[in-house]
Amino acid sequence: MKNKLIIHILVIINFFLIITSCHPKEEFDKNSLLKFSTDSIFIDTSFTTVTTITRVINIYNYSSMPILIDKVYLANGSNSMFRFNIDGEPGPVVEDIEIMAQDSLFLFLNATIDPNDANTPFIVEDSILFIVNGKTQKIKLTALGQNAYFHTPDHPPTQYLPAYSLVSGVWNNDKPHVIYGIAVVDEDCTLVIPAGTKVYMHKDAMLWVYKGGSLKIYGEPNNRVLITSDRLDPYYRNQAGMWDRIWLSALSKDNEIHWAIIQNGNVGIHVDTVANNNPTLKISNTIIRNMAAASLFAQGAKIEAVNCLFSNAKYYSALLSIGGEYIFKNCTFANYWNTSVRTTSLLALNNYYKDINGNTQVRPISIYLGNCIVYGDKEEEILIDKFPASNDFYLTAENSILKTKYNLGNYNFVNCKFNVDPKFRNTSMEDFKLQANSPAIDNGKTDIIWGVDFDLSGGPRIINGTVDMGAYELN
Secondary structure, eight states: OHHHHHHHHHHHHHHHHHHHHHSOOOOOOSSOOOEESOSEEEEEEEETTSBOOOEEEEEEEOSSSOEEEEEEEETTGGGOSEEEEETTEESSEEEEEEEOTTEEEEEEEEEBOOOOSOSSOEEEEEEEEEEETTEEEEEEEEEEEEOOEEEOOOBOOOSSOSSEEEOOEEOOOSSOEEEOSEEEEOTTOEEEEETTOEEEEOTTOEEEEOTTOEEEEEOBTTBOEEEEESOOSTTTTTOSOSSOEEEEOTTOOOEEEESEEEESSSEEEEEOOOOSSSOSEEEESOEEEOBSSEEEEEEEEEEEEESOEEOOBSSEEEEEEEEEEEEEESOEEEEOOOSSOOOSOSEEEEOEEEOTTSOEEEOOEEEEEESOEEEESSSOOEEEEOOTTOOOEEEEEESOEEOOOSOGGGSEEESOEESOOOOEEEGGGTEEEEOTTOTTTTOSOHHHHTTOOBOTTSSBSSBTTBOOSSSOOOO
């Protein structure tokens, strides 16, 4: 009985094997071709030696039968700067790929561009070729490469720092500079960034000026210094929080920033405690915008600012904390952050902190706003966080527009306009120049800005003996 059962099972298995072997293989469509989500790919400016973003291409089979892709390959073969992966198989050559009826596949594409001698962006081209039913289909590939100076961590970590690089001297401006990790201006060193320099910060990157060090940024009206994220593809190009900050640490000295644009980080400039009787920072004709925390963050610092725009940030356009001395002339503080809900006033002033023992430490604070605009889309745009028992809190404003409902009798305000719309040109586009009917026009005080030739746009600052409030003159 047992042997008969085994024979019976073997007969059944053999029967199914015969049926399976005789079953005809599924046939492929011999005439149809593929459809693609795009017939060309352009990868915007990418730095040489750095892998670009990955682009995705959809490959469709609209036929009612499967299609066999005989071959997919890069026209430049192993010499190509592009790389692809299709259906889990990496290039530069992939063969015999089946795509089922009414189905699709993904092709993933990126590039690593080799450096050359060019200082300006250059084009790299190739194609992905598909051999289907004896015919060739292709997707054109183009990438824009850019050589750069790379500053990568080459010093081991310390007790206080992760691995870092040292930067100093005068940077060349013929190619961009790309910072990875922490770039440190060391003690008794100076970093000079000349006009026309472009500095691109990688994720979490920081430019840190150590005690005794100095940062000098010398842009010009028609040749500004740009400091921004190294993510240049359209989706990330205008996103905040793509790098960390410029940190002028405690006891750094004689820092200057002129004619610069600083954008898309967590904190634009973090200015720490003053080192001497000179300002920690002199800053003029500079735009700091689109920050995930604050455009300007100061802690017991001494800052002199002229013709600057401190604009959109998730929390503060300017946070001036634990005391300090701050002079702002013809500056615009504007915040119309729309990426998320902003719950803070755009300008925050504070004169105390808690030490490590939990004790309150009070530091005097002095703030002067001359010909300034402080305005945004919140009902209250000035936060005064004053330690109740302290009298060392001095706020003075002249000929300025302020959006606030504070009891103004406690502070010194001269010829100021309160809660009056300054009529910026286009807040949704971050254009904070003035409209022709702005109440800021001709209502500044010329003595405040005397000796300053330009406004933030590079035009004349004083016209026919009058001056406007804010960073921009209506020209």
